[in-house]
Amino acid sequence: xxxxxxxxxxxxxxxxxxxxxxxxxxxxxxxxxxxxxxxxxxxxxxxxxxxxxxxxxxxxxxxxxxxxxxxxxxxxxxxxxxxxxxxxxxxxxxxxxxxxxxxxxxxxxxxxxxxxxxxxxxxxxxxxxxxxxxxxxxxxxxxxxxxxxxxxxxxxxxxxxxxxxxxxxxxxxxxxxxxxxxxxxxxxxxxxxxxxxxxxxxxxxxxxxxxxxxxxxxxxxxxxxxxxxxxxxxxxxxxxxxxx
Amino acid sequence: xxxxxxxxxxxxxxxxxxxxxxxxxxxxxxxxxxxxxxxxxxxxxxxxxxxxxxxxxxxxxxxxxxxxxxxxxxxxxxxxxxxxxxxxxxxxxxxxxxxxxxxxxxxxxxxxxxxxxxxxxxxxxxxxxxxxxxxxxxxxxxxxxxxxxxxxxxxxxxxxxxxxxxxxxxxxxxxxxxxxxxxxxxxxxxxxxxxxxxxxxxxxxxxxxxxxxxxxxxxxxxxxxxxxxxxxxxxxxxxxxxxx
DNA sequence: CAGTGGTCTAGACCACGAA
DNA sequence: TCGTGGTCTAGACCACTGT
Numbered sequence: 001x002x003x004x005x006x007x008x009x010x011x012x013x014x015x016x017x018x019x020x021x022x023x024x025x026x027x028x029x030x031x032x033x034x035x036x037x038x039x040x041x042x043x044x045x046x047x048x049x050x051x052x053x054x055x056x057x058x059x060x061x062x063x064x065x066x067x068x069x070x071x072x073x074x075x076x077x078x079x080x081x082x083x084x085x086x087x088x089x090x091x092x093x094x095x096x097x098x099x100x101x102x103x104x105x106x107x108x109x110x111x112x113x114x115x116x117x118x119x120x121x122x123x124x125x126x127x128x129x130x131x132x133x134x135x136x137x138x139x140x141x142x143x144x145x146x147x148x149x150x151x152x153x154x155x156x157x158x159x160x161x162x163x164x165x166x167x168x169x170x171x172x173x174x175x176x177x178x179x180x181x182x183x184x185x186x187x188x189x190x191x192x193x194x195x196x197x198x199x200x201x202x203x204x205x206x207x208x209x210x211x212x213x214x215x216x217x218x219x220x221x222x223x224x225x226x227x228x229x230x231x232x233x234x235x236x237x238x239x240x241x242x243x244x
Numbered sequence: 245x246x247x248x249x250x251x252x253x254x255x256x257x258x259x260x261x262x263x264x265x266x267x268x269x270x271x272x273x274x275x276x277x278x279x280x281x282x283x284x285x286x287x288x289x290x291x292x293x294x295x296x297x298x299x300x301x302x303x304x305x306x307x308x309x310x311x312x313x314x315x316x317x318x319x320x321x322x323x324x325x326x327x328x329x330x331x332x333x334x335x336x337x338x339x340x341x342x343x344x345x346x347x348x349x350x351x352x353x354x355x356x357x358x359x360x361x362x363x364x365x366x367x368x369x370x371x372x373x374x375x376x377x378x379x380x381x382x383x384x385x386x387x388x389x390x391x392x393x394x395x396x397x398x399x400x401x402x403x404x405x406x407x408x409x410x411x412x413x414x415x416x417x418x419x420x421x422x423x424x425x426x427x428x429x430x431x432x433x434x435x436x437x438x439x440x441x442x443x444x445x446x447x448x449x450x451x452x453x454x455x456x457x458x459x460x461x462x463x464x465x466x467x468x469x470x471x472x473x474x475x476x477x478x479x480x481x482x483x484x485x486x487x488x
Numbered sequence: 489c490a491g492t493g494g495t496c497t498a499g500a501c502c503a504c505g506a507a
Numbered sequence: 508t509c510g511t512g513g514t515c516t517a518g519a520c521c522a523c524t525g526t
Contacts, residue, residue, distance in 0.1 A: 005495065031511065042497045044288070047512085055427070055441070064504035064511050077422075080324075080475050175477040178321075181425035181445035181468035183299070197299070199443035199468070201425035224425035224443070231324050231475045233419040249514065275492060286516045291493085308492050308523035 010039050010049035018058055018069055029059070029067040054195040057225035073130050073226040078203065080177060080231035094128040094135055101125065102144065112206070112217045113141055120144035127191065134192045137221040146215060173215065178204045179229060188221050199224040254283050254293035262302055262313055273303070273311040298439040301469035317374050317470040322447065324421060324475035338372040338379055345369065346388065356450065356461045357385055364388035371435065378436045381465040390459060417459065422448045423473060432465050443468040 017023045029035065036046040050067055053059040060068050074094075101123040105115050113121065126138040180202045189196040203220040222229070261267045273279065273294075280290040294311055297303040304312050318338075345367040349359050357365065370382040386392075424446045433440040447464040466473070 007495085033511085042499085043512095044498095044515095045496060048495095061512070062505090063513075064506080066511060080477055176474065177477070178472055178474045179423055179445065180472040181443040181466070183443055197441055199425040199427055201423065201445075222425070228422055228424040230420065230422045233324055233421070251514085277492085286518085287493095288496095288517095289515060292514095305493070306524090307494070308525075310492060 006039075006041055006045055007048040007052065010035075010041065010046060011052040013039075014049065014053060015056075015058065018053075023069050025069050025071045027069050028065075029069070031066060051195075051197075055197040057194065057198055057223070060193060071131065071133055073133060073135055076136070076222070076227045078201075078220070078222060078227060078229040080175075080229065094130055096126055096128045099125040109141060112204075113143060113214045115143060115214070122147035136223060136227060137188060137192060138218060139220075140216060140218045142216050143214070173207050173209055175205060175207045177206075177231075180204075181224070184221065184223070192221070192223060194223050201227060201229060203229065250283075250285055250289055251292040251296065254279075254285065254290065255296040257283075258293065258297060259300075259302065262297075267313050269313050269315045271313050272309075273313070275310060295439075295441075299441040301438060301442055301467065304437060315375065315377055317377060317379055320380070320466070320471045322445075322464070322466060322471060322473040324419075324473065338374055340370055340372045343369040353385060356448075357387060357458045358456075359387060359458070366391035380467060380471060381432060381436060382462060383464075384460060384462045386460050387458070417451050417453055419449060419451045421450075421475075424448075425468070428465065428467070436465070436467060438467050445471060445473060447473065 014023075014029075023029065030038070032043055032046055032050070036043045039046060050059060050061065054061055058070060060070050062068065076094075103121055103123055104118045105113060105121050106117060109115075109121060110117050110119075115121070120143070122142050122144045124138075124140040124142075126140065128135045128138075181199055182202055184192065184194060184196055184198065184200050186196060188194075188200070189198075194200075201220075201222040201224055203218075203222065205216075205218040205220070206214060207216045208214050258267075258273075267273065274282070276287055276290055276294070280287045283290060294303060294305065298305060302314060304314050306312065320338075347365055347367055348362045349357060349365050350361060353359075353365060354361050354363075359365070364387070366386050366388045368382075368384040368386070370384065372379045372382075425443055426446055428436065428438060428440055428442065428444050430440060432438075432444070433442075438444075445464075445466040445468055447462075447466065449460075449462040449464065450458060451460045452458050
């Protein structure tokens with residue numbers, strides 16, 4: 001029904017060439033001018049076709065260098081409660097770099113952590129990589145008096161801040177997670193090197209102790225082409241976990 | 245840092261005119277040709293600016309008619325476990341239309357419901373509206389022998405199929421929900437009348453009884469500009485619920 | 489039919505990256 | 508410097524919607 005436009009024909013053709021391996025991951029595509037003349041279209045039309053591929057996360061465009069076929073990134077599953085696991089446990093864990101900042105609560109942060117303004121907060125900015133490609137992004141806020149001391153600045157994912165923090169959590173912690181589908185902010189798009197048209201799963205996780213004090217708040221950004229999230233409502237699940 | 249492009253300037257200007265009320269919801273924008281000459285740009289440039297507004301869900305484009313300012317749709321929160329509530333309970337509930345189909349399990353459906361091929365399945369296609377605008381989309385599959393009988397084909401949300409089904413659910417039901425951020429399929433974009441660039445939150449919910457039999461599987465599509473989802477991990481939450 | 493958006497062209501000129 | 512992508516123009520022609 002939709003009158004197939006040339007951009008779609010071209011996008012389909014390139015998609016096929018990529019997924020069939022005729023063009024390999026990491027490889028550069030011919031220049032846009034070359035592709036345009038090869039397909040017999042004008043440059044804007046060709047660029048529209050490429051835009052579709054970028055939106056799908058198949059191609060990364062680098063100004064002045066060219067269009068590159070992306071390495072297919074591993075698909076992660078965020079498991080409700082805060083542990084990020086990968087689809088196949090056999091593969092290598094992601095590599096995470098952490099930047100620790102000490103700051104004072106302001107604006108939205110005070111709401112998030114339910115602390116008074118200017119109270120000291122420790123921020124962990126976590127960026128996970130798969131190989132050379134940034135994978136996903138997490139920003140964890142903790143009231144400074146609760147912040148763990150020895151947080152490594154680089155580590156594989158399984159030993160990262162997430163694990164560190166969840167291990168230090170008291171047992172009766174209530175975790176509330178709010179998920180949104182949106183587009184990345186320009187900053188997020190830049191650090192993750194994704195198209196700003198790609199859908200991302202944004203997760204806001206707030207952990208509070210039994211007194212209602214917020215122990216930890218995290219903002220995660222998981223690009224939709226490489227992550228999803230799963231939650232299991234447990235009427236009796238806590239007892240049934242042992243079975244698996 | 246980003247060299248402000250004309251499309252952004254125009255998009256910003258229109259955004260302001262819309263949010264400040266200079267152009268009202270439901271109103272038609274001037275034609276693209278008029279806008280182009282008013283801003284002193286060519287038609288493609290103007291269309292790019294409009295494309296941004298469509299992606300944000302601010303503007304709906306109708307071929308042959310024009311560009312229309314959308315009514316801001318209510319923001320819903322999907323609550324883990326399967327009850328959809330609206331942000332402010334004071335407002336009118338959404339209006340839901342349901343189409344009931346009887347079909348036989350095939351392909352992915354057999355996996356989803358864990359039934360054998362060709363076994364009878366009842367499908368409820370639910371489309372919720374706010375006023376004249378489609379809001380969100382749900383598709384619920386139930387093995388036919390478990391399907392409730394008297395499902396109304398139109399109803400306000402609170403009395404809809406969701407409530408109907410969750411009320412009929414046995415107490416010890418395990419619900420697993422998987423969430424993804426993605427773009428709508430062309431069909432979804434058409435029925436919801438959203439830009440195919442808008443991010444949507446796709447939820448797959450599978451409910452199983454204590455024997456592991458799948459009682460219900462649902463695929464929800466919640467456009468990111470009008471819905472999010474929240475989950476509460478309950479170490480002791482089930483007992484603490486009464487407090488609220 | 490007139491008016492609208494949908495797609496495309498064949499260039500122009502600017503900005504970035506590598507050498 | 509040269510080759511790359513980024514943005515934009517000033518049209519053309521087609522398709523859809525209403526009268």
